[in-house]
Amino acid sequence: MEGSCPAACNAPQTCPGPGASALFFTTLISSLLQSERELADNQMYPMDASNFMLDEYDFIVVGAGTAGSVIASRISEVPQYKVLVIEAGGDPPFLSNIPAMYPSLQKSEMDWQYKPSHKIKTARGW
């Protein structure tokens, strides 16, 4: 950002960088561009199949989050296995695709609103 330094500043290495707001803006634009297809496609999440239940399944995966989705996908590669995935939540809102927008989801219906209890030996890296 040398070009953006004021004239009186002759030490570019000490000039402040673009700052958090510029970084946030760049991330937002980048995410919007990357999510263009998802914005136009309201069929990107699996349909609710609760009206098509079978009598029995070989595997029931509870939770279609990061781990559950991968596990269900891999098990489903075996054609003869019947796999049921149960997910408590609905389709996530678009803002959930933008990591920097996570604060906007706090205390919303997307938030389980669990609070951690105080533990002396956890989260010490923060």
Ligand SMILES: Cc1cc2nc3c(=O)[nH]c(=O)nc-3n(C[C@H](O)[C@H](O)[C@H](O)COP(=O)(O)OP(=O)(O)OC[C@H]3O[C@@H](n4cnc5c(N)ncnc54)[C@H](O)[C@@H]3O)c2cc1C
């Ligand atoms: C704001 C934020 C940003 C993050 N960013 C990153 C990142 O950039 N990179 C990274 O690697 N990790 C990131 N993480 C961490 C990552 O999201 C988690 O570690 C990961 O999603 C955990 O996967 P999981 O399958 O254990 O749980 P989850 O992905 O949370 O999946 C659990 C699923 O189970 C469902 N569920 C819960 N209870 C029930 C029930 N009773 N019945 C049915 N379904 C149920 C939930 O709705 C949820 O869909 C981030 C986490 C947060 C909160």
